[in-house]
Amino acid sequence: MKGLRIWPMVIAAALAGLLALPASAQSTFRFGDVNGDGRINIRDAMKALRIMVQLDEPISIDQFRAADVSPRVGADGSPGDGTVGVSDVIALLSYVVGLIPASDFFPPPVSIVVDPTQATVNAGLTRQFYAMVPGSYDTRVTWSVDGGSGNGTITPAGLYTAPKSGTIPRIVTIRAASVADPSKVAAATVTIAPPATIAIDPTAITVEAASITQFTASVANDLGAGVHWQVVSGGGVITSSGLYQAPLQPGAAVVQASSVADPTQVAQAQVTIVQPALQLSDFGDANQDGKRDSADVTIVRRLAAGIIPAPPVGSKQFRAIDVWPPNLETGQIGDGQITNEDAQWILRRILNLITDNDFVPVVVKVDPPTTTINAGANQAHVLSTGEGRFTAITINDRRDPNDPNKLQGVDWFVNGIKGGNSTVGTIQDGVYLPPDVPPSDPITITAVSKADQRRSATAKVNVNKAIVLHILPRAVQVGPGAQVPFTAQMEHATPAAMAEGVTWILQGPKNSDPSTWGTLTPTGPLTAMYVAPASVTKTINVDIKVVAKADGKQSQSGNARVILNKKHDQGGGGSY
Template sequence: MKTLTKLIVPLLLGVLAACGDEPTPGSGPVTVAPKSVTVKAGDSTTFTASVEGTSEPKILWSVEGQDSGTITSTGVYTAPAQAGSYTVVATNAVDGTKKDTASVTVTPAVVVTLTPASPTVSTAGSIAFTAQVTGASDTSVTWSLKEGAAAGTLTAAGVYTASSTPGTYTVVATSVADPSRSASTQVKVEAVAVTVKPNGSTVDQGAVVEFSAVVTGASNTGVTWSVEGGGTITSSGIYTAPTQAGPVTVTATSLADPTKKGSATLTVRELAVTITPASQTIPASGTAAFYATVTGTTASTAVTWSVEGGSTNGTITSSGVYTAPSKAGTYTVVATSVANPAKKASAQVTVGAVSVTISPATVTIAEGATTTFTAEVTGASNQAVLWSVEGGDGNGTITSSGVYTAPSKAGTFTVIATSAVNPDKKATATVTVTSASDVVVTITPASQTIPVSGTAAFYATVTGTPNTAVTWSVEGGTTHGTITSSGVYTAPSTPGTYTVVATSVADPTKTATAQVTVEPVSVTITPATVTIAQGTTATFTAAVTGTSHQAVLWSVEGGDGNGIITSSGIYTAPARPGTFTVVATSAVNPDKKATATVTVPIAQGADYTDPTGNGWKLVKNTAASSGSHLVLDLVGPPGGSGRGVDLTLLVNPVQATWAKVTPSDTEYVTNRLFELGAAPRLIKGGAQEGKLSVGVFQKGTTVPATPYTGALLSVALDVKLDPSLPAGSRIPLSVIKAHALPATGDLSTINVAVGRIVTQ
C-alpha cells in the first residue's frame, strides 16, 4: 500500500500542476478524532479522520516508529505489548502533504496466570490452585467452575474438591481489578484404580516375591499391603511364602481411597522328593549310587537315606551309595526330606543270585591245538573263577586265564569254571578233539587287485574238522598291509603284490594263501574340455584310482585372474576371453594330478532377453535384429490407447552405440502404430554418447487414439564387438525418463521395463 501511494501521489500532483491553481476535490486538510486516547497493552481502539471539503475522505493510516502497534485501513489501532506513548498518523491519499496525528498512551495490561496447569485428581480428591495477577495493584481474583456444581466445589482460596463423577472440568480465576481478564485450566478427574503385579506366579515354599502396585486416578499413590492364604508381606510389598502349599491372594489397598484395592494370586507349590534312578539291578554285595532331588522349597534340599527293613537288607551312605546284602532279593531305598520329614521317595534294588556262564559253550579243535574260554559271573561283584578239566590232565589242560590245550587223542572233554566266592556255582563247556590228519584250508577269492590303502575281504573254508576257525596274517608283516580277524585286508601305501595267509585253529600246520595286487595312484578329470561364457560356471569331477582316498585339491593355473574353482569342483570363468587350465591334485599323493581346458570365447554377437510383466516394456524385434544389431520395440499395456510417447534411454557407450533401425531411416526412431498424418510429422530422435532421446506423437485430437495392440515404436543399437569382450558379458541398459500421451488428459510419466543385453 505504501509503495502504491508513493506512485499515485506524485502523479496526482503533476496533474494538479498541469491544471493551474484550481484545487482538487478531497485534497483539503485532515482532522483525526480522538486526538488522544489511553488503552491497555494488547487492546484495540478506533480512530476516525475527516477531510475538509469532502464527505468521502481517502485516508492512509500509519503508526510512527517500530513496534508501536498496528492500525488497519479502517483506523482500528491495536496497542503493542510494551507500555508507552505512541503516535497514529492519518494522511490524505489525495494530497500526501495533508496529514494529522493522534496520541496513544498504552498502559500495562492485566494478566492472570493459573497454576498448576492441567492437573489430574481422583474423584472426591482435592487440589489447591494459585492465581498470579500482573498489571494491576489489586492482585485478588474470584474463583469459579465453568461447569458449575456438577464439576465439584472451589473455595475462595482456590482449593478445588473434585466431583464424584470422573470427567474433565474447568477452573477459572477472574481478576478483581479487571473482570475482563481471567485464566483457566482443565482438571482431569479420574476414578481411583489399583493394579498389582506379578499375578499368577507359582513359587517354592519360603520363596520371596516382590510385588508392586500402580494407583491411577489419585495423586497419592500409596497403598497398604495384606495377604490371605498364608505367608507375610512388608509395607513395601516384599512377600515371603509359607511352608505349606496352596493358593495365596496378595491385596494392595489405596491410601487415597480405601474402598479401592487390587489383588494378585500366586500358588505355593508342594514340596516333593524324587530318586534317580527309580530302580537298579546289582549282584550280591554289589553297590549302586542313588541321587535325590527336593523341589518346592527354598529351605534345605538335603535328604536322609535309609533302607527299609534295616541293615540285613543292605546299607546306604549319607551320599546315597547302597551296598547290597549277600542274599538275593528285592529291597527298598528311601530318601526323606530334611526340610519336611513327611515328604519322602523310594527306589527298588534287585539283588541277583550268583551264576556262572562260559563262552564258547562248545568248541571243536584238533589234537594238541589250543582254544581260549572266558567266564562271566553274575550276581556277585567278584568275577574270579577257578578253571579245571574233568578227568584230569589226560583230557587236556587249562590255564588260570582259560587257555585250553587239547590232548593228543580224539574225544569229547569238559572244561569247568567255578565261582571263586561261591564254589557251588559253576558252568561247563564241551570240547570236541578231532584227528588233525585230514584238515584242509582254502581262501576265496584266490587273488584281488585294489588301490593303495584300499581294502579287500577274504573268506576261508576249513574242512576235515568241526572247528572251522582260522587266524589271518600277511606275509612280510604290517609293511605289506594288515588284515582283521574277519579277513578284511587293508593295502599299504606302496604299490606291489602281497600275500594273505589263513591258518587253521584246529591244526596250525594247515594254511592257505591268496595274492593281492596293489595298484599305483592316478587322477582323471571330467569333462576334459569345456567352453563357457564369462562369469558363468562349469562343474568338474575328479576320479582317483589306485587309492581309497578320493579327495583332490582343485586349482586354476595362473591364479584367480584365470577364474576360480571351489573345493567341490565348481569353476567360475573370468570376465575376459581366453583358454584356461583347471588342475585336480590328489590329496594324499600331491605328485599325481590331472588337467582340464576351459575356453571363454570372444563375443560374436549379442542377444536381448525381454522383461516380464504386462506393463510398458522394451522387447526384442527378432525379425529386425541380427548379429550385434539389436532392434527393440516399445509396447504398451494391453487394453490401453494413446496419442504418443517419448523416452530417453542410456547404454554404456564403451560397449554399444545407438543406431537407426535400418540404414535408410532418417531418424533414430521408427514409428510402428501411431497415425502421424501429413508432414510435418511429430517424430524425432537424437543420440549423443550413450544417451538416446526419441518421441512419436499424433497431431491434434481429430484422429482416434491408437490402441496398444503391438509395437508402438522401434529403436536400435549396435554392440561393439572387441577381442577383449568375452561372450556372456552383460551390457547395462536403462530408461532415464519416459512419458505417454493418453487418449484423454495430459502427458504423464510412465515406467518402462527393460530386459538384459548379453554378448553371445
C-alpha cells in the first residue's frame, strides 16, 4: 500500500518532466544520487524515472548503477538487479519522503565471501573458487596464494592448481581481496592430498558369453569422488557399480576403472569370453540327450538319494541338474546341491505346469538406482556426463528372435508410460531426457524384460528446477587493452551440470566489426577472461552471455555488459 500512496507523486512529476536536472560527465554519482548533485531527493527519483521510460540515457555506468537501487542486496550480493525499473523509482521516492529508513535503503557495508572456505585437492589437480563482494558494485577480486607458487597457483578467475611436489599432505591458504576495497579480504584453506591411485579386481578373468561378473576397484586418496567404469573394447555393458555383462559372442574385452578425482589414474581388466557351457534347453536334461523327459527326473531322484554318484560340483551336468531354487534377485539357478526339489521342478517343466520363464527366470537390474538431473537437460549432457543415463542388465535373458547375436533386452517406461512423454520426460535406450518444467509427481524409470514382461526393475529420478544463470560482474566500463575476468553463477545446477560448465558468447552492436568487440576466452568451466581491443575509436556496448551446456537454452542465459570507452584509462574499469 505504501507504493500506491506515492504513485500520484510519480505521475505528477512525470507529467511535469521538469524535475530532473541534467548531469554532466564530471558529476560524481553515488548510490541513489542519480543526478550527481551530492544529494538524494525527488530530482533523483525523477531522473531514475526518465531513465526507466527511456527519455534519458545514462551518461555512464556510474549513473546507471546510482539509479539501480532495488533490491539493496541483489542475488549476487551487489546492489540492484541490473535494470532500472519501477521498483527503483519507488525505493527512491520511499526514502525521500521518509517511508523507509536509511538502513533499509542503502546497501550494507562492503564485505567479501569466498566459496568454498575449505577444500581438499590432490597434488597437481585443480579446484575452482568463487568470490562474492556484497555491498559493492565492483565485484572484482584479486586472488593470491600465501607462500607463493610453491604452494600452488590461482588464476584471476579463481582456478587453483595444487603443487605436484613438496610436503604432502599440507595445508595452504588462498585469499581474495576486493578490488573496490583492498582492506576487505576473505581466505580459504586448502589441504593438499597425495595423488589418487586405483586398482581393479580381478585383473584378468574368463567368463561365459552373456554372463555376469562383479568387478571391484579400490581407490586411494580419491577424496570420495568415486570410480567411473567403462568397457574400452570387446563389447558388453557395465554399470556404475562395476557389474559387467559379457556380450553374446566369444572374444576378448577390456574393462576399465578410472578415478573421478583424477581421470588420468586408470586400471584395466582383461576379459576372455567363451561359449556358455549351458543353453536354456540344457537345464533339466540330466542324461544330456537333448530333451527333458521322465528319464531325467528318475536320474535326479537317484542322485538325490545317493544311489548313484553325483557329478562334480560346477560341472556342466551338475549345473544342468541343480535347478532349484531359481533366485529372482540375482538370477542364480540352484543352491549347490542335488535334492528331490530339483527333480520336482524338472517334472513341473516337463508337464508344462511352468514355462521356461519360470524354470530359468530372467532377472532385470537397472543402474543407477537413483539420479538427479536439471529440468530441460539435453541429450548431449546426458551422454557426456552419464547423468540421466540408465543401464539395464538382463540376467538369463533370451536371444533376440530377429537377431540371434543380441539379447532381447528391455523396454523403457517413465511413470508407466512406454518411452515417456513431454510431461514426465522421455527415455530411449536408457537415455532419460527430463521435461523443461519439473514434474509434479515423482519420476520412476522402469525397465521391463521383453522376454518376460513380469520381470522388471525400477530407478528414481529427481528433477531439479531449470538452471538459472548470472554473470559477475554484471557490467564493466573499460578502456583499450583492459582485461576483465568474468564468472558465471549457476542456480539449481547439479554437480555434473556445474562441472560441465557454460558456453560463453560475445556480441557487439549490430552490423559492427567483431574485431572491435575484444575477445572472450574460457578459463574454466564457469570462468572466462575478456580482453578489450588494443584500440577503441568510439564508445560501444558489448554484451556477454552464458548458456549452460547442460541444456543449451539461450532463453535462460545469463547476461553482462562491457562498455568500451576510448577515454577510459587503459587496463582499468569500474565494474557493476
